[in-house]
Amino acid sequence: MTNLTYIEDLSAKAGQEVTLQGWLYNKRSSGKVRFLILRDGTGLVQSVMVKGKIPEADFAAFDRLTQESSLWVTGLVRAEPRAPGGYELDLTSVHPWHLAQDYPIAPKEHGVDFLLNHRHLWLRSPRQQAILRVRDEIIRACRDFFGERRFILVDTPIFTPTACEGTTTLFETDYFGDRKAYLTQSGQLYLEAAAMALGKVYCFGPTFRAEKSKTRRHLTEFWMLETEIAFAELEDIMALAEALICAIIQRVLATRVKELTALERPLGPLEAIQPPFPRLSYTAALERLAAGGHQVPWGEDLGAPEESFLSESFDRPVLIHRYPKNCKAFYMKPDPGDPRTVLCVDVLAPEGVGEIVGGSQREDDLEALLERLEEHHLPREPLEWYLDLRRYGSVPHSGFGLGLERLVAWICGLHHVREAIPFPRLMDRLAP
């Protein structure tokens, strides 16, 4: 009976009578010709009703329909060059399901605070739908990338007994009244254990940071893709990160141009993302910074202005490797060629986005790792299980983590990571 269809499939149904289910995006009237613009999550389509060619009750339903009312309609699919999607619907019946109350988000301009307070409704807007579709595609591209390379997905815990690295602020929670638990800031240490079991592994899950950061690059809850590979050295994971980023960009360009266009994201800069990516040692980066007027003493970490300068210097991501030891985490392995530095890499995205990947070769020697723990004033006892990995068949191994929202923000050309996640958690925003 009913030819139930999604809007994105209308082009295959030209000339047929179909049924659409969705919501009213907008309506316009010119008296006896009335237009309903419908959305169903797959697209927008304009439908037309003419007085006398549709039952009078259906024609009159137009007056009651408010923005975002839910409804189902039937009509004839007709090619229409003037329509944005190329097709229009000549309505034969209109059935409201629910008449929406005054919808707060008009198809007009709104401020950020207002929109974030209505995030549950803001998601319905075409722009937010486009972002979420790109995010979905990026996630699938990541899973495919690792799956095709025979990596095994290993889920790491979200409750942890201690900090993975003692330095950062963790969200603390009560654990059955007598203990504290912390929300994870990284799955890495657990992933190292998994790599010793399965060889090549990755995890993908939420990460929590209680830092009081108020910038367009920070969320308190974000999603991180992490990988860990037994027998891999720094150069191996640098090549892997490069291949991963290229694969993701290629996938999005192959499947989500419509969404990128809706976001007014220029495609040129994305099409330029091809291997090889430039590689700069920290020391070489300092020289480049000095030449650009940024004086940084050797041994100091790079700040946000320096990262922006470097990322804007190239038309593709740049890999900065071998930072000074004191800037980085305890588990990173010193460079045998220069023990003042560690075998680590940060990937900075172009267009001023900044760091999207951080990784390193891990210290695999038990004694050296114990020394690093002492240098960082970290307690040994809670990490004994991690030290076991260096007692039972230790091997060289390396891995990296990729911040999903920063990647989504870069690819979509967003100004702020808060639009790159469905329900952003920020320092001063926990709802909706």
Place this chain on the structure above:
RNA sequence: UCCCCGGUAGCUCAGUCGGUAGAGCAGGUGGCUGUUAACCACUUUGUCGGCGGUUCGAGUCCGUCCCGGGGAGCCA
């Protein structure tokens, strides 16, 4: 935690030198046989973020607190 900017109608904002509150949009009513954030006419809507102070008089000046935005620090 620090620095900068902001808070006026449901939304986006204007409000001059301190003189008693405005526009557009949304909502409502009517009109229009091809509209594209449709248009035209008419029309409802205010704890000017809170508290205190100066003043004959405060949206406007001062103090303080709250909330939001941008940035820094921090941050695989």
